[in-house]
Amino acid sequence: MAPVEDQLRVVGTSLPKVDAVAKVTGRTKFADDLFLPRMLHCRMLRSTTPHAEIVSINTQRAEEHPGVVGVLVGRDLPNPYGILPVSQDEHALCLDKVRFIGDPVAAVAAIDEETAFEACELIDVEYAPLDSVADIEDALGGDDPAIHLYGDAHNVHKAIALEFGDVEAALIEADLVHEDLFFYEGNTHLPMEQHAALADYRPDDRLTLWSSSQTPHYVHRALATVLEMPASRIRVIATPNGGGFGGKSDPFNHEIVVAELSRRTGRPVKICLNREEVFYCHRGRHPTLMWIKTGFKQDGSITGMHFRSFLDGGAYGSYGVASTYYTGALQTVTYPVPAYKFEGLRVFTNKPPCGPKRGHGTPQPRFALEVHIDKVAEKLGLDPARMRLDHLVEPDSVTANYLKIGSMGLGACIEKVVAESGWNDRFGKLPEGKGLGLACGSYISGAGLPIYWNNMPHSGVQLKLDRGGGVTVFCGSTEIGQGSDSVLAYVVAEVLGIDPFEIDIVTADTSLTPVDLGSYSSRVTLMTGNAALQAAERARELLVRSVAEKWDVPGVRVAMAEGQVFDVQDPECTMTFTEAVVLAESKFGTIGTVGSYTPPRSPGRYRGAGVGPSPAYSYAAAVAQVAVDVDTGETHVDDVWIAHDIGRAINPVVAIGQVEGSVYMGLGEALMEEMTYRGNRNVVHHHPSMLEYKSPTTHEMCRVHTYLIEDPDPNGPFGAKEVGQGPLLPIPPAIVNGVYDAVGARVDEVPVTPQKVLAALKRKAKQEEPREGPKKALTFDWPDAIQVPPPWAGGDGRALEEGREIGGGGVRA
Amino acid sequence: MRRPNPAGRLDFMASFGSAIEPRVNGEPYAVAVPVHKTLLEVLREDIGLTGTKHGCELGECGTCTVLIDGQPVLSCLALPAALEGRDVTTVEGLESADGLHPLQQAFVELGAAQCGYCTPGFVLAARALLEGNPRPSRAEIETALGGNLCRCTGYLKIYEAVELAAARMRGEPAEPTREMLYGAG
Numbered sequence: 001m002a003p004v005e006d007q008l009r010v011v012g013t014s015l016p017k018v019d020a021v022a023k024v025t026g027r028t029k030f031a032d033d034l035f036l037p038r039m040l041h042c043r044m045l046r047s048t049t050p051h052a053e054i055v056s057i058n059t060q061r062a063e064e065h066p067g068v069v070g071v072l073v074g075r076d077l078p079n080p081y082g083i084l085p086v087s088q089d090e091h092a093l094c095l096d097k098v099r100f101i102g103d104p105v106a107a108v109a110a111i112d113e114e115t116a117f118e119a120c121e122l123i124d125v126e127y128a129p130l131d132s133v134a135d136i137e138d139a140l141g142g143d144d145p146a147i148h149l150y151g152d153a154h155n156v157h158k159a160i161a162l163e164f165g166d167v168e169a170a171l172i173e174a175d176l177v178h179e180d181l182f183f184y185e186g187n188t189h190l191p192m193e194q195h196a197a198l199a200d201y202r203p204d205d206r207l208t209l210w211s212s213s214q215t216p217h218y219v220h221r222a223l224a225t226v227l228e229m230p231a232s233r234i235r236v237i238a239t240p241n242g243g244g245f246g247g248k249s250d251p252f253n254h255e256i257v258v259a260e261l262s263r264r265t266g267r268p269v270k271i272c273l274n275r276e277e278v279f280y281c282h283r284g285r286h287p288t289l290m291w292i293k294t295g296f297k298q299d300g301s302i303t304g305m306h307f308r309s310f311l312d313g314g315a316y317g318s319y320g321v322a323s324t325y326y327t328g329a330l331q332t333v334t335y336p337v338p339a340y341k342f343e344g345l346r347v348f349t350n351k352p353p354c355g356p357k358r359g360h361g362t363p364q365p366r367f368a369l370e371v372h373i374d375k376v377a378e379k380l381g382l383d384p385a386r387m388r389l390d391h392l393v394e395p396d397s398v399t400a401n402y403l404k405i406g407s408m409g410l411g412a413c414i415e416k417v418v419a420e421s422g423w424n425d426r427f428g429k430l431p432e433g434k435g436l437g438l439a440c441g442s443y444i445s446g447a448g449l450p451i452y453w454n455n456m457p458h459s460g461v462q463l464k465l466d467r468g469g470g471v472t473v474f475c476g477s478t479e480i481g482q483g484s485d486s487v488l489a490y491v492v493a494e495v496l497g498i499d500p501f502e503i504d505i506v507t508a509d510t511s512l513t514p515v516d517l518g519s520y521s522s523r524v525t526l527m528t529g530n531a532a533l534q535a536a537e538r539a540r541e542l543l544v545r546s547v548a549e550k551w552d553v554p555g556v557r558v559a560m561a562e563g564q565v566f567d568v569q570d571p572e573c574t575m576t577f578t579e580a581v582v583l584a585e586s587k588f589g590t591i592g593t594v595g596s597y598t599p600p601r602s603p604g605r606y607r608g609a610g611v612g613p614s615p616a617y618s619y620a621a622a623v624a625q626v627a628v629d630v631d632t633g634e635t636h637v638d639d640v641w642i643a644h645d646i647g648r649a650i651n652p653v654v655a656i657g658q659v660e661g662s663v664y665m666g667l668g669e670a671l672m673e674e675m676t677y678r679g680n681r682n683v684v685h686h687h688p689s690m691l692e693y694k695s696p697t698t699h700e701m702c703r704v705h706t707y708l709i710e711d712p713d714p715n716g717p718f719g720a721k722e723v724g725q726g727p728l729l730p731i732p733p734a735i736v737n738g739v740y741d742a743v744g745a746r747v748d749e750v751p752v753t754p755q756k757v758l759a760a761l762k763r764k765a766k767q768e769e770p771r772e773g774p775k776k777a778l779t780f781d782w783p784d785a786i787q788v789p790p791p792w793a794g795g796d797g798r799a800l801e802e803g804r805e806i807g808g809g810g811v812r813a
Numbered sequence: 814m815r816r817p818n819p820a821g822r823l824d825f826m827a828s829f830g831s832a833i834e835p836r837v838n839g840e841p842y843a844v845a846v847p848v849h850k851t852l853l854e855v856l857r858e859d860i861g862l863t864g865t866k867h868g869c870e871l872g873e874c875g876t877c878t879v880l881i882d883g884q885p886v887l888s889c890l891a892l893p894a895a896l897e898g899r900d901v902t903t904v905e906g907l908e909s910a911d912g913l914h915p916l917q918q919a920f921v922e923l924g925a926a927q928c929g930y931c932t933p934g935f936v937l938a939a940r941a942l943l944e945g946n947p948r949p950s951r952a953e954i955e956t957a958l959g960g961n962l963c964r965c966t967g968y969l970k971i972y973e974a975v976e977l978a979a980a981r982m983r984g985e986p987a988e989p990t991r992e993m994l995y996g997a998g
Contacts, residue, residue, distance in 0.1 A: 014994035016921045023929025024917040024936060026864020026904035033863035192868045192876055192930040192964055242866065242930030243964050275869040420998060481928025481965050652995045657924045657970055664967030690873040690962065698955040701968050705997045 009561060010494040011718045014653035017486040018505060019240070019479065031196035031212040031239040036268040039198070040069055040109040042258050043116035043271070045123050046280065047098035047105055050350035050683040051147065052127035054096055054105065061122035062108055067115035070265040071123075072107045077260055081222045083250045085452050087157070087317025089148055092226060092256035098127065099147055099315035100350050101684055102280030104253055109261040109269045132350040134682040136289060136310045139347035140778060147315060147348040152783075157313050157346040158321045160328065161785035162608055164400040165339030165793055170304025174295025176379060180372045181291050183749040183774040184364035184732075186312065187673035188284035189357055190695055193242020195281060196272040197255045199262035207263065208235045211255050214244040214478050215518030218451070220510045222251030223259055238508035241519075244480035245665070246356040249520045250283050250318055279688035283355030284675060286323055286346070287312040288364040291777050292372050300380055300387035304339035307331055309365060310778055311346040311354070318355035320346045322611055326361025329612030331369055332399035333442045334410060334619070335391045338790070340400045343782045350683045352675070356520060358665055359725045362443065363732060367750060370439035370733030374740070383427070384737070385418045385438050400790040402604030402797045406616050407713040407721070409645030410440060413621035416643035416707045421623040428741060433628055435742025440621045441729025445715075445722035446523025448602045448613030457596035459527035460514030463492065463535040465591040469578030471496065472504040473535075476516035477528045479507060482724050483654040484524045488532050490650055491717055495536035496543075497560030498577055514594070522722030525650060526615055527597045529717030534595030542591055546583040547575065600715065606788045606799040615715040618722045619645040622663075622730035624702075626738035628745075630761060633754030635739055636700070637667055640731065643707040647721035652708060659706045659727040666731025668696045670750050748773025833893050837862065838906030852896065853877045853888040856903060864904040864933050868962065875961030878934035879903050885941045904933035907940065915978040916940055922989055925974035927965035934961050939975045947983055949975070
């Protein structure tokens with residue numbers, strides 16, 4: 001049995017992270033810190049044109065260049081791959097066509113990086129240019145050549161239509177129907193560490209790849225597919241990531257390329273992308289146009305909602321199908337939506353591919369929903385905080401789209417930030433130029449279904465106890481700075497009553513550690529935590545049985561804490577943890593246990609029900625205080641009060657760090673970060689550098705007042721829910737709502753640049769609608785919506801179509 | 814990017830390569846490198862001190878910060894040939910036989926290093942600040958660290974860590990506050 005709450009000694013305590021000393025002393029080895037004897041350096045030649053057929057590639061001059069050891073082109077690696085089974089549309093090097101500026105067409109391995117650079121310049125590529133597709137509108141126009149030969153319509157990767165209940169009827173019942181159009185510009189992760197990978201192929205046909213990847217398990221699978229090698233001969237080791245934020249979650253072309261170059265040259269091959277290439281790798285936030293129409297009762301309750309999203313996917317599938325579903329999935333988990341219709345599509349364009357960035361597909365619709373509600377509150381004469389508080393989704397309920405809600409602490413979050421920010425006395429009452437904005441959010445604690453269909457655990461942990469008292473935890477999880485290694489140590493230490501800093505952690509190594517699906521979808525604390533809990537409890541059981549037998553007492557009397565084992569009824573009767581392990585090893589042989597975790601099955605049975613379910617949902621509410629300069633249009637955030645319903649903080653100081661980092665990243669997205677393009681048809685990256693891609697420095701960062709709301713969720717280890725992504729969600733809408741409170745300007749588009757604020761203020765001065773944002777809704781011939789009756793209409797989670805189950809296959813998150 | 818120079822390349826290195834003797838973390842090194850090789854590259858590739866990281870190699874992110882005679886310098890823009898006789902300090906030079914530097918210790922206690930990739934640069938920039946200003950205001954810390962980007966922390970735990978370390982370096986018995994470790998309220 002797990003220790004009960006009042007006996008927790010490790011969980012809930014703000015301890016250092018287990019890898020903190022290595023990080024502050026420079027000992028942590030990131031991928032580019034690895035050097036092997038005879039190592040070659042790899043550079044990739046990238047497309048200089050956004051859309052073209054490859055007529056010819058001549059590598060002869062490069063091959064003859066002194067110091068060049070290997071050269072690859074697309075036909076050397078012809079097998080396609082991609083993170084989602086439904087979007088296997090990438091090649092390690094372009095085969096016959098390039099799809100964006102930066103798409104790699106060839107690769108060189110040479111004795112040093114400079115020689116590889118030089119050799120890339122000696123490769124002659126002849127392109128036959130095609131018209132390029134610049135944005136969503138362009139793609140839907142249908143006049144341009146197809147970027148891919150698959151998808152739901154011409155240059156439409158995916159089109160989704162789902163309806164839960166009769167939305168049209170629900171809107172008729174409403175006292176107020178409000179419609180809005182929003183745009184959320186794309187932005188990128190900008191991890192401080194540039195992606196790097198090192199491959200080492202041995203003549204006995206074994207390959208090791210070290211890579212800054214958040215998902216070594218998926219890289220492992222992609223390498224096996226593309227290299228046509230048995231997975232059992234491939235070992236992928238994810239080095240600690242120098243920041244990920246979702247940007248290192250795809251299997252990447254450069255990882256496959258160095259592996260193949262190593263196989264061909266028989267030497268280790270390393271690549272470290274330069275910063276410009278990191279911008280091309282991208283997989284960041286999808287630029288998203290959103291239309292929302294909602295019916296409200298006078299009291300602020302929602303009668304029905306119709307939401308449409310249009311995502312600019314860039315040149316490849318990546319996680320895009322899941323991203324598209326996510327733009328429609330979580331609208332229902334905060335405020336009850338009795339009838340809900342979602343239509344979403346993702347287009348292909350000739351730009352770097354978009355994918356999952358912190359919040360994966362949900363910050364855009366959350367921004368839209370929370371600003372939409374702010375406007376409606378004003379129209380209905382309701383306080384925006386009160387309106388939300390009066391209409392909260394119930395804990396232990398099921399939403400219209402069949403998401404099973406467990407614990408739900410949003411009410412407590414709103415109350416906390418309202419009280420601490422002085423909302424009731426200050427909202428709407430600050431001097432001109434200063435304003436308060438409030439918004440909420442919710443996020444999954446891990447996806448309910450794996451990316452590829454299987455019935456195996458999502459996370460596995462092995463535990464080894466040795467007779468010296470040492471404990472080693474083996475788990476496939478990947479440390480990206482969020483503290484996943486530490487969570488394993490804390491959970492095991494808590495159960496075994498030992499010091500977490502005495503535990504060895506071995507993670508993210510496909511040969512040594514059981515599979516964990518990876519550091520994405522905020523799944524790691526909940527899933528690896530539960531797996532570690534199970535493994536540790538099984539180890540504890542072996543120790544307890546051995547000790548109980550020796551002392552001749554019932555097992556329930558044996559307790560473990562602070563490295564000691566003792567009889568709860570006879571405090572004199574003790575032994576050390578190490579002595580207990582020796583007893584257990586004497587009785588049972590070598591002590592090793594395993595634990596695994598599979599999420600509970602979600603009630604949704606319709607096609608698309610795979611995206612959105614989670615073992616637990618986190619909730620967050622934030623109030624932002626902003627200052628807007630009406631002369632320059634500049635917005636500065638002074639303070640953010642944020643409360644996050646975390647279930648339980650395994651380590652509060654680490655959790656606070658995640659909240660503060662999320663606020664920071666949300667602030668950047670709200671005010672300045674944007675992946676924009678220029679040049680011929682808008683497909684040349686505007687500023688692929690850290691200087692010109694504006695991200696918040698110390699000068700732009702705001703004060704943050706963080707409140708952790710702890711209401712343990714039964715599905716979380718010790719009650720823990722996620723904290724890595726959810727706290728970002730309320731930040732952009734809170735800031736945008738604050739800008740309205742400050743100067744009466746509605747900016748329905750992020751980032752809120754000075755130009756946009758000034759444009760809205762100019763209209764305000766002319767007595768026009770004081771708004772800046774997208775003006776034109778796009779049209780699309782949507783497919784007939786899959787009809788799924790909600791639970792309160794007698795639905796059982798299936799779609800109506802002939803009363804049979806049509807879900808089960810398809811897409812997962 | 815340099816123009817292709819296939820034939821002349823090895824000659825180029827031989828004739829223009831330079832033998833330099835930088836003093837790094839108080840210890841003398843002797844390396845022979847092409848003159849255009851940056852201090853960042855020499856530290857990481859020739860001397861093996863990989864604690865110094867890089868985020869852009871263009872002088873934009875502050876990640877590769879090292880100290881030269883105590884002053885923060887972007888090692889990706891510094892040429893070692895110009896550093897004869899000067900003292901280079903990297904993150905590896907901060908700890909001593911007594912343990913961590915107070916800044917490192919404070920970063921550990923407050924979770925100021927998340928992914929840890931920008932951390933060496935921040936710790937060194939902060940050390941340079943505290944050398945000249947043992948009691949910096951929050952605004953002075955923000956300014957001193959304004960050239961270093963961090964994508965994980967939002968900088969706040971870093972400020973707190975610098976303040977905690979500064980207090981300890983002044984000899985005050987400072988400990989993290991409850992709010993730093995457990996949140997407001």
